[in-house]
Amino acid sequence: MIRRRVTVSGQVQGVGFRYYTAEQARDLGVHGTVRNLANGNVEAEIEGLPAAIDAMVAWLHAGPRSAVVDNVTVVDVPATGEKTFRVAH
Template sequence: MAIVGRHGYVEGRVQGVGFRQSTAVEARRLQLSGWVRNLPDGRVEISFEGEEGAVHSLAQWLEHGPSGARVVLLTLRERPVQDAPGFEIRR
């Protein structure tokens, strides 16, 4: 299966609800690499890569996020694969 990368933003009630931590757990479960971080404007920024099916699964999960979150808009774009090691939460 092809290795692909995505970068994007999640908008809505996505800060203060465990969104980054839950995203990291889900990404690691799917064996994806990349990172997630909060932005000062209230959005969450995410960059991830891995097998196409796993990337698609995380993208679907991001549409809803963890319980307590309310995703209003998810914007994802393709990005070049960067061979990132593991998945991290950035501050």
């Protein structure tokens, strides 16, 4: 299992980005969290098998149709053993 912190900037708040991210993560079997940041970005911490994480990161580069993604940064972080995916408020 690997874990990555992904920060997505652009028009990513107010467009359902977190909820679409949670749906995609569940479809891929990825665990973690997604949250809005005060600066207008969205941050996701995703954990799972490398192929699933790669697929999730690729999806985050585009996001849902309602979003406009300008930039994505990805940082490796230690795995925590998380077993669910949730939307943080």
